[in-house]
Amino acid sequence: MLNLFRTVARGAAARAEEDLFDRNALIILDQQIRETRAALERSRQALAASVAGDKAEARRLAEVEGRAADLEARAVTAIQGGRDDLAGDAAEAIAELEAERDAIRAARTRFAAEVARIRAVVADATRRQAELERGRRIAAAAEMARRLRVSPAPRDRATLKEAEATLARLRALQAEADDTEAALNEARPGADIAERLEREGFGPNTRPTPSAVLDRLRARADAARPQGA
Template sequence: MFRIVATLARGAAAQACEDLADRHALPLLDQQIREAAAALDGSRRALAAALVQERTDADRHAALAARLADLEERAVAALRGNRDDLAGEAAEAIAGIEAEIRDLDAARAAFSREVAALRRTVREGARQIAELERGRRIAQAAEAARRLRDRRGAALPGTEAALAEAQATLRRLRERQAAEAACADALAAIEAEAGADVADRLEAAGFGRRTRPDRDGVMARLRARAAA
C-alpha cells in the first residue's frame, strides 16, 4: 500500500510539473532562449579569443622561420670563413629553433581543428536560436489567438441575445431608410414630370426658347443651306 501511495504521489507531482510547464510554456521558452543565447555569446567570445591566439601563433611561426633563415645564412658564412666554432653554435641554435617550429606546427594543427569545431558550434547554435525565435513568435501569435477565442467563448450570458437584437434593430433601420429614400426618389420624379409638362405647354404656346425641333425650324435650316 505504501508503494502505491508513493507511486501515486510521484505521478501527481510529475503531472503538476507538466501542467505548470504547459501554463507557463511561453515564459519558459523565453528564458530558455535567453540562456541559449548567453551560452552562444560565450562561444563567440571563445572563438574570438581563439582566432587571436591563432594569429599570434602564426606571427610567432613567421618570426621563428625568419630567425632560422638568418642563422642558417650566417652559419654558412662562418663555415666559409673557417669559423667552425661559430658555425657549430649556430647549428645548435638552428636545431633548437627547428624543434620549436616543429612543436609549434603540431600545436597549431591541433588548435586549428579546435577552432574549426568551435566555428561549426557557433554557426549551428546561431541557426538553432534563429529557429527558436521564429517558433516563439509563431507560438506567441497562436497563444494570443487562443486567448481571444477563450474570451469570446466565455462571454457573459445574454451577450448573444443582445447582439441579435442589435442586428435586428440595425436591419429595421436600414429597411426604413431605404423605404424613405425610395419615396423621396418617387416624389422627385413626379415633381420633375410636372415641371416638364408645364414647360412643354408653354413652349407649344410659343413662349420661351424652343427645345424640340419642328417643321418650321427644319425648313428654315434647309433654306439657309440651299442659299449657301
C-alpha cells in the same frame, strides 16, 4: 496505507508540475531560448578568440622561421670567414629556433583540427537556434489561436461568439435605421417628383452642375482679360 498516501502525494505533485508547465510553456520556452542564445553567443566569441590566437601563432611561426633563416645565412658566412666558433653558437640558436618552429607547427595542426570541430558545432547550434526561434514564433501564434478557441475565464472575457453576436445586432440596427430614413424620404410630399423635374431641366437647379461651374469660370476669365485684347 502510508505507502499509498505517499504514492498519491507524489502523483499529485507530478500532475501539478505538469499542469504548471503546460500553463507556462511559452514563458519557459522564451527563457530557454534566451539562455541558448546567450550560450551560442559565448561560443561564437570563444571561436573568434581561438581564430585570433591561431593567427597570432602563425605570425610567431613566421618570425621564428625568419630568424632561423637569417642565422643560418650568417652562420654560413661565418664558416666561410673561418669563424667556426661563431658558426657553432649560431648552430645552437638555430637548433632551438627549429625546435620551437616544430612545436608551433604541431600545435597549429592540432589546433586547426579543434577549430574545425568547434566551427561545425557552432554552425549546427546556429542552425538549430534559428529553427528554435522560428518554431517559437509559430508556437506563439498557435497559442494565441488556442486561447481564442478556449477562453480561460469566460465570465470575465468576451468570446468570439459574443463579439459576432454584437456585430450582427449592430448591423441589424443600422439596417433598420437606413430603412426608416428611406421611408421618411418617400413620405415627404412632392419630394420625388421635384427631384425628377429638376433632373429633366424644369425649374431652377438646387445643386451645382458642371455646366454652371464652367459658365462661372468663363465669366471670371472674361472679366480678367485686359480691355481691347
